[in-house]
Amino acid sequence: MSDVYFAEAGATKSKDGLLNKLRLLAHESGVTGIVNKGDTVAVKTHMGDSGNTTHIHPAIIRRVVDMVKEAGGKPFVTDTTVLYGRRRFTELGYLEVASENGFNPESMGCPIVIADGMNGMDGMRVEGDWNVLKGVEVASAIHSADAMIVVSHPTGHARAGFGGALKNMAMGCVTKRGKIVQHSVLRPSFDESKCTLCGDCIDVCPSRAILLERETGNIDFDVDVCFGCEICVFSCKQKAWVSNVDMIPEFQIRVADSAAGVMAAFDPGKVSFVNIALNITWHCDCTDFSDRPVVPDIGLLASMDPLSIDQASSDLIVESPGVRGSMAERVDALNPGVDKLSRINHVDAEVQFKTAERLGMWQRRYNLLRI
Numbered sequence: 001m002s003d004v005y006f007a008e009a010g011a012t013k014s015k016d017g018l019l020n021k022l023r024l025l026a027h028e029s030g031v032t033g034i035v036n037k038g039d040t041v042a043v044k045t046h047m048g049d050s051g052n053t054t055h056i057h058p059a060i061i062r063r064v065v066d067m068v069k070e071a072g073g074k075p076f077v078t079d080t081t082v083l084y085g086r087r088r089f090t091e092l093g094y095l096e097v098a099s100e101n102g103f104n105p106e107s108m109g110c111p112i113v114i115a116d117g118m119n120g121m122d123g124m125r126v127e128g129d130w131n132v133l134k135g136v137e138v139a140s141a142i143h144s145a146d147a148m149i150v151v152s153h154p155t156g157h158a159r160a161g162f163g164g165a166l167k168n169m170a171m172g173c174v175t176k177r178g179k180i181v182q183h184s185v186l187r188p189s190f191d192e193s194k195c196t197l198c199g200d201c202i203d204v205c206p207s208r209a210i211l212l213e214r215e216t217g218n219i220d221f222d223v224d225v226c227f228g229c230e231i232c233v234f235s236c237k238q239k240a241w242v243s244n245v246d247m248i249p250e251f252q253i254r255v256a257d258s259a260a261g262v263m264a265a266f267d268p269g270k271v272s273f274v275n276i277a278l279n280i281t282w283h284c285d286c287t288d289f290s291d292r293p294v295v296p297d298i299g300l301l302a303s304m305d306p307l308s309i310d311q312a313s314s315d316l317i318v319e320s321p322g323v324r325g326s327m328a329e330r331v332d333a334l335n336p337g338v339d340k341l342s343r344i345n346h347v348d349a350e351v352q353f354k355t356a357e358r359l360g361m362w363q364r365r366y367n368l369l370r371i
Helices: 018-029 058-070 090-099 165-171 176-186 200-204 229-234 246-265 308-318 338-343 352-358
Strands: 001-006 040-044 074-079 112-114 123-127 136-139 147-152 155-157 161-163 210-212 219-221 269-276 299-303 366-371
Touching: 001 155, 001 308, 018 058, 018 269, 018 299, 040 058, 040 165, 058 074, 058 147, 058 366, 074 219, 090 112, 136 176, 147 165, 155 338, 161 165, 161 338, 161 352, 165 176, 165 246, 165 308, 165 352, 176 246, 200 210, 210 229, 246 352, 299 308, 308 338, 308 352, 308 366
Parallel strands: 001 366, 040 074, 040 147, 074 112, 147 269
Antiparallel strands: 001 299, 123 136, 155 161, 210 219, 269 299
């Protein structure tokens, strides 16, 4: 059983403010105790997509950076490029988006590093023997760090069921090749009978797996080239592209395995976790919009165990009442005790959590220590 430290949201005076609570939480949990003098420390977070406004506030990440410096470490704020074809597909594009969202060297007081390089392919392979995966390609800048503090924003996720510390490592700490290994099981199928040849899927496909055959005028889909990002599924108004939902459990297994591979890149005890359970939406921060949070702000959590902190975060979300006017009300999930995120996304995070526990590295059972 692992310890998870928890500070509730809300304050009536300065000393109870979130940033002060974060400092106390980090001290009590040992989150910053992983930093030795001179360590290069990756502060891994998600800096939001363009148009997303519910991602972690930059001031919270800056406080983590400052605490790393106080411990004698050399921090850099980091994330990796994405598979789908928006601006965060490249290093330069992501740096632009990050700056627009308030993350830049001036605001953070340290470098901003896109860990997998210009095109998302800069990484080092970590070998292992997990549930399915036998190796994970960890982004180079993260692989070369001495320590890492993973600062995650618990949200729902359309395929993982829950996006927290495990997914932040699994998807956010690997190269594009590492992401493709996880997403490839979700490659969609194509229903030609519904296609109107509008061309939207061709325009958005980042892997150029979808092309228009000049001779026949029909869509040509090269499944072997497909990333499995499903951007075509979400973009097609005719619903000609069909999700491979039967493979979602396999995807969740690969998420857990990939997180284990990222952890294996560090010496034991050199990775810690903070979950910022505020502005909790049914969708992840990769979206280019932000819907109303599904539950009221919960607070901050810290632990040395990514599974325990995610399980605790998920439990607190389930136990919270839903917010009226949010997606929780639209799916009749306002009552405490209802798994709002699973009901909204039709994906249960149980597979992800069970698989992570089966690895034998982490614990689902936890002690929640309130500060």
